[in-house]
Amino acid sequence: MHNFDFVKPSTIADAAQALSHEGAQALSGGQTLIPTMKQRLAAPATLVSLTAIPEMQGVCLGDGGLHIGAATPHAVVAREAKAHYPALAALAGGIGDPAVRNRGTIGGSLANNDPAACYPSAVLASGATVVTNTRKIAADDYFQGLFSTALHDGEIITSIVFPIPEKAAYVKFDQPASRFALTGVFVAKYAGGVRVAVTGASQDGVFRWKDAEAALSADFSPAAIKGLAMESGTMIHDLHGTQAYRANLVKVLTGRAVAAALA
Amino acid sequence: MTKVSMTVNGRAVSAEAEGRTLLVNYLREGLGLTGTHVGCDTSQCGACVVHVDGQAVKSCTVFAQDVAGADVRTIEGMANADGSLSTLQQAFQDHHGLQCGYCTPGMVMSSAALLAENPKPTEAEVRYHLEGNICRCTGYHNIVKAVLAASGQDVTKIAAE
Numbered sequence: 001m002h003n004f005d006f007v008k009p010s011t012i013a014d015a016a017q018a019l020s021h022e023g024a025q026a027l028s029g030g031q032t033l034i035p036t037m038k039q040r041l042a043a044p045a046t047l048v049s050l051t052a053i054p055e056m057q058g059v060c061l062g063d064g065g066l067h068i069g070a071a072t073p074h075a076v077v078a079r080e081a082k083a084h085y086p087a088l089a090a091l092a093g094g095i096g097d098p099a100v101r102n103r104g105t106i107g108g109s110l111a112n113n114d115p116a117a118c119y120p121s122a123v124l125a126s127g128a129t130v131v132t133n134t135r136k137i138a139a140d141d142y143f144q145g146l147f148s149t150a151l152h153d154g155e156i157i158t159s160i161v162f163p164i165p166e167k168a169a170y171v172k173f174d175q176p177a178s179r180f181a182l183t184g185v186f187v188a189k190y191a192g193g194v195r196v197a198v199t200g201a202s203q204d205g206v207f208r209w210k211d212a213e214a215a216l217s218a219d220f221s222p223a224a225i226k227g228l229a230m231e232s233g234t235m236i237h238d239l240h241g242t243q244a245y246r247a248n249l250v251k252v253l254t255g256r257a258v259a260a261a262l263a
Numbered sequence: 264m265t266k267v268s269m270t271v272n273g274r275a276v277s278a279e280a281e282g283r284t285l286l287v288n289y290l291r292e293g294l295g296l297t298g299t300h301v302g303c304d305t306s307q308c309g310a311c312v313v314h315v316d317g318q319a320v321k322s323c324t325v326f327a328q329d330v331a332g333a334d335v336r337t338i339e340g341m342a343n344a345d346g347s348l349s350t351l352q353q354a355f356q357d358h359h360g361l362q363c364g365y366c367t368p369g370m371v372m373s374s375a376a377l378l379a380e381n382p383k384p385t386e387a388e389v390r391y392h393l394e395g396n397i398c399r400c401t402g403y404h405n406i407v408k409a410v411l412a413a414s415g416q417d418v419t420k421i422a423a424e
Contacts, residue, residue: 035305
């Protein structure tokens with residue numbers, strides 16, 4: 001790994017200042033960034049750790065739903081969101097392994113936007129708001145394809161606000177070596193309708209399955225999606241699964257997520 | 264290079280570290296605590312697990328400077344004060360929970376973290392918790408048995424495999 005300067009500010013303003021310099025890169029839990037740097041796929045001149053900023057930590061109820069500080073580790077979300085949004089807590093408790101969950105953070109996952117990461121599906125299915133140091137970004141505007149987001153250079157996710165659904169569930173089909181989602185589906189039922197977000201399946205990253213949303217908004221039951229077919233043309237094809245396999249998984253897992261949400 | 268200080272196994276320590284110095288290298292090369300192993304160096308295998316402020320982490324995927332000031336515990340800090348093996352370590356020996364021993368420091372640290380938060384785990388909970396620790400010798404069976412035994416549960420009915 002190439003060497004770099006390490007800084008650890010204690011306020012968002014100081015972090016933003018540090019990130020405004022050429023070659024600066026934010027570091028949250030580092031569970032993806034550090035392996036990436038070891039491969040020399042990233043070589044920042046300065047790493048700005050975001051883990052010592054108190055206002056970016058923790059889980060609490062507030063305006064618009066459940067507020068989660070962007071530097072909150074998965075293990076803390078798994079524990080502290082459980083009473084308020086159990087499906088989200090369960091998702092957090094299934095990421096990686098226990099040691100990874102003690103370091104990896106929700107903000108880091110969202111800033112990276114890995115196409116097989118779990119959190120993007122929860123954010124998109126919940127219609128959550130990604131709050132940064134300069135603005136609020138709706139989930140529907142935030143995710144812009146593989147490893148791409150609406151974030152500007154140096155912009156810092158400070159928290160995420162999740163509207164709490166009436167019912168919800170996340171079902172993940174693990175890729176057992178990486179523990180990322182081979183495909184994962186998050187279903188969330190709100191008074192205004194159902195949202196279905198799929199991760200791990202599409203070449204364009206996390207996406208909403210709108211046909212399923214319409215069917216489930218009319219009838220929230222696994223049977224409601226029986227007649228639907230997921231288009232396979234944009235699915236990921238790799239040694240773990242073909243496009244048709246993933247398209248089928250999306251439908252199967254959506255049905256299972258609805259059943260789990262109703263249980 | 265920056266002088267990085269922390270508490271390791273109850274002792275205040277400090278050593279030089281670059282920005283890129285990983286916690287595992289700080290422990291092994293800076294402090295000479297070579298009980299923590301580097302297996303894969305890609306945060307898959309868990310041989311490098313240590314506790315940072317009571318939480319199990321993969322020390323190959325944490326920068327030393329990011330945990331400056333933290334309270335760190337390694338395998339060297341797991342034995343009893345008189346040098347005898349802790350209950351958990353003794354259970355690994357009694358139940359043959361290791362063969363080559365390479366993964367053992369990480370297995371012990373991850374298991375200790377589990378037992379701290381869940382003192383009587385089920386077999387399924389032990390297996391789930393150790394998902395991030397890979398052993399290429401034992402087939403895991405005796406490791407799981409050792410952790411269950413260390414939690415005070417009767418393992419006589421679990422057959423050796």
